[in-house]
Structure formats: structure tokens, C-alpha cells
């Protein structure tokens with residue numbers, strides 16, 4: 001059955017459901033190399049622009065509940081620490097690729113004039129609902145980070161949780177960094193993180209991850225293609241509907257990890273000065289085993 005872009009399945013009740021597809025069963029298959037108890041998915045790590053446009057629109061509804069919110073909850077106090085060390089000139093900010101808006105809301109709560117941009121309408125509607133619920137006034141807009149603008153420049157721009165890894169070529173990063181430069185006030189600060197190739201190749205590799213909560217089950221199947229350096233992740237979710245049936249969705253995400261020297265060159269090429277490069281969630285320098293890099297860059301006071 002097809003409804004609102006989702007396949008609707010008659011799955012057993014929750015108790016039976018957890019024994020029919022549960023994490024142990026999936027992990028046993030992964031350990032033994034047997035196929036998962038579901039149809040094999042077609043995976044192509046090659047870039048398909050139309051499919052990329054659709055990502056996060058359905059995943060959005062379960063993004064927070066499937067555990068992804070944990071990253072932002074860990075990031076918020078870390079950002080406080082970073083902003084003590086790398087102070088912006090004022091209290092206006094943009095969260096670029098804001099997702100479900102957790103970080104943007106945390107700034108708005110502290111009295112920052114807050115803007116938030118994402119390309120996915122699904123993510124933006126979750127973010128808008130979160131802002132409404134917490135009574136925060138945030139200026140949301142649906143834009144592509146490779147070509148965005150705000151009505152006025154801001155003192156801080158954040159771009160967090162792999163968002164930059166979704167840009168698959170140096171040219172896409174270059175365009176994004178130029179927009180960031182154009183949107184910062186003089187002396188304004190950019191903070192962003194990037195997964196390194198170690199994460200894509202060794203941690204994600206060719207693996208299956210399974211997340212299960214009372215109303216949601218999500219399978220993430222990653223496949224790393226060494227030749228292109230691109231990691232393709234199929235995300236298959238089952239979301240319990242009010243009538244007890246489960247709606248199935250599937251998205252195909254692509255990420256890559258540019259070399260850190262290349263990212264530095266692109267930031268500097270856009271006119272930003274790299275102020276610090278940390279192992280994410282610490283104030284330690286990066287090392288060859290670093291999985292996620294945290295970048296702090298500043299727009300010079302004078303051009």
C-alpha cells in the first residue's frame with residue numbers, strides 16, 4: 001500500500017514485532033554474514049542529485065526519537081565552552097543545516113537573535129514545531145547551504161553534525177564557505193565539524209546499525225567506496241502509525257570526507273582565518289586517529 005509517500009505494513013503487535021525484527025536478530029545476521037531479514041537494498045554510492053534532494057524529509061519525523069538528538073545535546077555545552085575561547089563580536093547567529101532545530105533553540109533561549117537554514121522541509125517543520133513549543137522566535141528559511149543569504153549579517157554561524165560532509169566536492173564546500181564569509185559580520189565566527197575519512201571508512205565502513213524504540217525501528221546500512229571516498233548510507237525506517245500499522249520509509253544518504261588540509265585551504269580561500277582545529281568535543285589538537293574535526297574560523301575585521 002502506498003500512502004503519503006510511505007509504504008504501510010501490517011506488522012505484528014509491538015511484542016511480536018520486537019521478536020520478528022529485533023536488534024539481536026539483525027546483529028546475528030551481520031555477525032554471520034547472512035542477509036538481513038528483509039529484501040536486499042539496492043545501494044549506489046554514486047551521486048544522484050534528485051535522490052539527494054529528498055533526504056531527511058521522511059527521516060525527520062524520527063530523527064530525534066531515534067537517538068540523533070544526542071549529538072546536539074552534547075554539542076550545546078561544548079559550544080558554550082568554545083564561545084568563551086573564540087568570542088563573536090555580538091549575539092546574532094545562524095545555524096546552517098539546522099536539522100530539527102535543537103541547537104538553534106538553545107541559542108534563542110539564551111537571547112541570541114537566531115536564524116536557521118536547512119534544505120529539508122521535513123527537518124524544518126520539526127524545527128519550527130520545536131521552536132513553537134519552547135516559545136522561541138527563530139527566523140527559519142528553506143535554503144541550500146551552497147547558495148544562501150540572510151536579511152542581515154550575523155556574528156556567529158554554526159554548521160554541525162556531518163552537515164558539511166554532505167557536500168561531495170571541494171567546489172560545493174568552496175561555495176558554502178564563500179556564503180558563510182559573506183553572511184558573517186566583520187570579526188564574526190564560524191564553527192563547523194567534519195567527519196574524517198577514518199569515520200566513513202573504518203567506523204561506518206560496510207556495516208549495518210539498528211536502532212529501536214517503542215514506536216520506531218531504523219536500520220542504517222553503510223557502504224564505503226574506496227575509489228570515490230564516498231559513503232552511501234541507506235536509512236530504512238518503520239514508524240508506528242496511530243492505527244497500529246507501520247509506515248516504511250527509505251532514504252539514501254551520501255557523505256564524503258575531504259582531506260583536512262583541503263578544508264583549511266578552502267576556508268582560507270573564502271577569506272576566513274582558521275583560528276583553531278580541535279578534536280571534536282575536546283580542546284585537544286587533531287591527530288591521525290581523529291574521527292571528527294571541529295573547525296573554528298573567523299572573518300577578519302578588515303577586508
Ligand SMILES: C[S@@+](CC[C@H](N)C(=O)[O-])C[C@H]1O[C@@H](n2cnc3c(N)ncnc32)[C@H](O)[C@@H]1O
Nearest residue numbers: 056097098099118119120144145160161163166
Ligand atoms: C546530520 S543532519 C544534522 C542536523 C543538525 N545540524 C544537527 O546537528 O542535528 C544534516 C543536515 O544537513 C542538511 N543538509 C544537507 N545538505 C544540505 C544543503 N545542501 N543545504 C542545506 N542543508 C543541507 C540536512 O537536511 C540535515 O538537516
